[in-house]
Amino acid sequence: MATSELTYRGGHDAQPQAGAGARAAAENKPRSNKPTSSTAALRYVLGEQRLAFALVGMAIATVLFLLLSPAATTTPSTSSSVASLAAVGVVSRQFSGGAARLAYEHQQSGRLPAAGGRVPLGLKRKTLRVVVTGGAGFVGSHLVDRLLARGDSVIVVDNFFTGRKENVAHHAGNPNFEMIRHDVVEPILLEVDQIYHLACPASPVHYKYNPVKTIKTNVVGTLNMLGLAKRVGARFLLTSTSEVYGDPLQHPQVETYWGNVNPIGVRSCYDEGKRTAETLTMDYHRGASLEVRIARIFNTYGPRMCIDDGRVVSNFVAQALRKEPLTVYGDGKQTRSFQYVSDLCLFSDPSTTEVCVGGRYTTTDGLR
Numbered sequence: 438m439a440t441s442e443l444t445y446r447g448g449h450d451a452q453p454q455a456g457a458g459a460r461a462a463a464e465n466k467p468r469s470n471k472p473t474s475s476t477a478a479l480r481y482v483l484g485e486q487r488l489a490f491a492l493v494g495m496a497i498a499t500v501l502f503l504l505l506s507p508a509a510t511t512t513p514s515t516s517s518s519v520a521s522l523a524a525v526g527v528v529s530r531q532f533s534g535g536a537a538r539l540a541y542e543h544q545q546s547g548r549l550p551a552a553g554g555r556v557p558l559g560l561k562r563k564t565l566r567v568v569v570t571g572g573a574g575f576v577g578s579h580l581v582d583r584l585l586a587r588g589d590s591v592i593v594v595d596n597f598f599t600g601r602k603e604n605v606a607h608h609a610g611n612p613n614f615e616m617i618r619h620d621v622v623e624p625i626l627l628e629v630d631q632i633y634h635l636a637c638p639a640s641p642v643h644y645k646y647n648p649v650k651t652i653k654t655n656v657v658g659t660l661n662m663l664g665l666a667k668r669v670g671a672r673f674l675l676t677s678t679s680e681v682y683g684d685p686l687q688h689p690q691v692e693t694y695w696g697n698v699n700p701i702g703v704r705s706c707y708d709e710g711k712r713t714a715e716t717l718t719m720d721y722h723r724g725a726s727l728e729v730r731i732a733r734i735f736n737t738y739g740p741r742m743c744i745d746d747g748r749v750v751s752n753f754v755a756q757a758l759r760k761e762p763l764t765v766y767g768d769g770k771q772t773r774s775f776q777y778v779s780d781l782c783l784f785s786d787p788s789t790t791e792v793c794v795g796g797r798y799t800t801t802d803g804l805r
């Protein structure tokens with residue numbers, strides 16, 4: 438009786454009883470007369486629109502998976518400030534070495550994918566080999582945190598002139614982290630996919646300390662790293678500076694503004710050095726089809742800045758802590774746009790690995 442009901446619901450025209458009889462007869466046939474298993478399977482799949490139901494089921498499952506997967510629910514990235522050269526995203530200001538360590542530990546235990554890594558459909562993204570020159574410095578070390586947290590393999594190249602090992606010490610033991618004491622003024626050969634070129638003293642106090650060395654770092658050092666990028670086919674990012682605008686006549690400065698720079702002033706070693714570095718970067722892009730980025734960084738502050746950095750924020754903080762009066766240079770009418778370091782190094786997507794530029798910079802201090 439059960440067989441006849443099944444046959445009937447299936448929509449066959451045959452009478453239920455007749456269907457039952459036929460099925461029973463078929464079941465009583467000797468084994469040798471049965472169709473082969475593959476033919477039977479095919480008939481089973483094709484019969485009663487099972488194939489169509491299976492396909493519809495798969496489609497529904499796929500849609501649900503895509504809608505409910507963590508990758509799809511990730512907060513969409515926000516756009517950066519006007520001066521941004523790269524895609525930026527949502528990274529908390531509280532991101533610190535501790536957070537990087539946590540992400541690393543999770544990775545080691547295999548419980549979580551790399552923080553910030555968007556891993557679609559369970560496939561692991563390709564690990565990028567990245568070199569960060571100046572990676573032990575104030576900005577560089579924050580960038581290294583983010584690259585490692587994202588799952589990249591990072592080589593820091595630093596001569597420790599202003600950089601400090603303590604800034605990246607929390608990555609010791611991470612198999613994805615490597616540190617090389619090296620001055621970019623000398624060539625170096627590394628097999629990498631991306632180069633972040635940050636190496637250069639950035640505080641006026643430091644870059645004026647040895648001006649010839651400063652311009653050599655900017656010109657020869659950048660030339661060496663561009664040569665490496667060309668040789669290994671790596672993407673190259675130059676961290677430039679708001680100082681390429683010199684003592685600007687336009688406020689705020691748009692990226693197309695060419696600046697007002699003194700070529701023989703005390704800041705020229707840095708200003709002109711970075712301008713030449715930008716020129717070299719664009720000439721390698723045009724002449725050697727190198728993929729490049731240039732980020733003009735404005736006055737940045739935050740954790741790991743040296744107390745004796747010499748820049749205005751650290752000076753004022755140090756003086757305030759010592760309960761000393763704050764020293765304002767010049768006539769005090771100069772203006773700057775400041776940015777917190779975690780607003781500088783942002784990622785929203787594993788395919789973007791760039792520093793973004795925020796903030797604006799103007800000066801009327803006449804110190805150039």
Ligand SMILES: O=c1ccn([C@@H]2O[C@H](COP(=O)(O)OP(=O)(O)O[C@H]3OC[C@@H](O)[C@H](O)[C@H]3O)[C@@H](O)[C@H]2O)c(=O)[nH]1
Binds near residue numbers: 641678734749753766
């Ligand atoms: O104690 C201080 C220090 C600095 N200042 C003044 O504050 C202003 C900011 O000076 P900073 O030393 O912080 O540095 P600057 O803004 O001139 O350059 C800085 O920011 C832009 C980056 O690209 C540069 O690499 C970085 O050096 C200057 O006008 C300076 O004269 C003070 O009034 N008192």
